[in-house]
Amino acid sequence: xxxxxxxxxxxxxxSISVTALSALLGVGAAFASLAMAGDVSxxxxxxxxxxDTRGLLLVLGAILVQxxxxxxxxxxxxxxxxxKHYLFITFMTFSFWFVVLGILLTTEAMG
Numbered sequence: 001x002x003x004x005x006x007x008x009x010x011x012x013x014x015s016i017s018v019t020a021l022s023a024l025l026g027v028g029a030a031f032a033s034l035a036m037a038g039d040v041s042x043x044x045x046x047x048x049x050x051x052d053t054r055g056l057l058l059v060l061g062a063i064l065v066q067x068x069x070x071x072x073x074x075x076x077x078x079x080x081x082x083x084k085h086y087l088f089i090t091f092m093t094f095s096f097w098f099v100v101l102g103i104l105l106t107t108e109a110m111g
Contacts, residue, residue: 014075021069022089025062026096032058033097034104046105059097063090 033055040046049055066089070081 017075018070018085018089019092021066022092023096025066026059026093027100029055029059029062029093029097030100030104033101037105040105050105055097055101059094062097063093066093 033052034040034049036054036058037049037052038045040049067086070089
């Protein structure tokens with residue numbers, strides 16, 4: 001019984017850690033994308049910043065860093081790190097990046 005609760009707790013902490021890191025790296029990539037875009041105070045500048053592909057490279061880098069980090073820290077232990085995990089990390093990071101960058105470009109945060 002106690003080994004089940006320890007295992008369940010470890011699983012819960014692992015899922016919270018993976019979700020939090022994906023969210024934080026997505027938000028960080030959005031702010032870095034905005035910083036790379038420069039001044040977005042005009043509609044033309046914000047439109048140009050929204051089509052800048054360097055931001056996509058930043059979010060791709062944030063996703064790849066997580067895969068290396070999880071492999072290096074062995075957070076999954078003996079459990080299989082499968083397709084479902086790759087898709088979850090990719091979706092969470094990209095979604096947070098996309099939404100936060102959209103909000104920042106719309107509100108002219110850096111202007």
